[in-house]
Amino acid sequence: MLKNQKIHFIAIGGSVMHNLAICLKLLDNQVTGSDDMFFDPSKSNLKRHGLLPDNEGWHPERVHSQLDYVILGMHAKNDNPELLKAKDLGLKIYSFPEFIHEVSKEKIRLVVAGSHGKTSITSMILHVLNKAGKSFDYLVGAQLEGFDTMVKISDAPMMIIEGDEYTTSPLDLTPKFLHYNHHFACITGIAWDHFNVFPTLDIYEEQFLKFINQTPNNGKVFYAEVDQALCKIVERAEPNEEQLIPYNAFESKIEDNQTIVLWEGREIPLQVFGDHNLQNLNAARLLLNQVGISDDEFFEHIQSFTGASKRLELIGQNDFSTIYKDFAHAPSKLKATSEAVTKQFKDRKLTSVLELHTFSSLNKQFIHQYEGCYDLPQQAIVFINPEAVKAKKLEMISEDELVDAFKRKDLKLFTDAEKLEQFILSQDWNNRNLLLMSSGNFGGLDIEKIKDTILS
Structure with missing residues (x-):
């Protein structure tokens, strides 16, 4: 120890x-x-x-x-x-992922990888293991309810790791997840991200092929079958077919704004929703099966899972409006989150605010990746903090450039948090939801004030 x-x-x-x-x-x-x-x-x-x-x-x-x-x-x-x-x-100098591997060398390692959904799946696994009374270590990219820290190291027999594909350290440009040497893994899907590190889609996808090829002979990789690009990568991979197992979203229905999983004749109510989460849940189930958690145990415990912080996090609600906050910023995350809220509340309109905050999302060479990803909300707003643009030494993106990139003529751009707040509060919130998506903080937007005003 x-x-x-x-x-x-x-x-x-x-x-x-x-x-x-x-x-x-x-x-x-x-x-x-x-x-x-x-x-x-x-x-x-x-x-x-x-x-x-x-x-x-x-x-x-x-x-x-x-x-x-x-x-x-x-x-x-x-x-x-x-x-x-x-x-x-x-x-001796360790990078973060090198150190995590060093302290988990004697453990069974489950690694959750992919361009989106990593934190959600890791959180689902930790929630079920905790409820089942299992001993485990973990590394997760968000603060979770019921867990004191985002990292735990002990003498537990297994470690659950959120496997980020971003580079390791200034001394090592290897993606973090290549250091973990997984026994079992899942890949949620591939959508080009980290434009500053992986300048082309081919280079980005190659990292996931390397990851799959690290799978040991007695290991498995579960992959999202709905992702065609990922399936093509799997076809090129070295492990045999028995080790590479596709998964899909659970079959489900929505009643009274609640999602219910249909499983082997049973109806299992959930506190999370969205096609992406139904897919994430199945990945979590399959990985948990590898460490002795049965399907019955999984469904018993997952019903009390409320989600990871900032992943479709419920901020507040009344009979007419619901407010969510989400970490979504990349194109695939934006699309999945918008679809989830739209489908869950078919009888309500949706106002969505997206903050472009990362190097990739603020780069004029990258923003066309957002085409078609922001079509569903009735009101689509983009917020850009000029200070974030300045800090990344990029050129400010205009509203016209965003309209062209997103292919949405009514898209609105705000660059001042106070003006954004005034606009939000001036809207009619009867039978309308608000979705706030960012890996930043909207330039200091007072979300509590917005919540209290809308819901009162």
């Missing part, structure tokens, strides 16, 4: 990095860290556990020969002074 070690984090402020730091401190290790900026919730979490540095910035004196190892975050650059000091001292 990991304990009594001296560990330093370079770029400790990241969402998952700071959770790992807290996890290791709780295992009785001496943990220090640095970063050039801190934001909540990581800032408050680190402070609560006595891990927030006295000052921001990089301080080579914090890296010394008594350290057992250093854990390097993606936020740090190649010329980071603490990284250079660690190299000079010959210290």
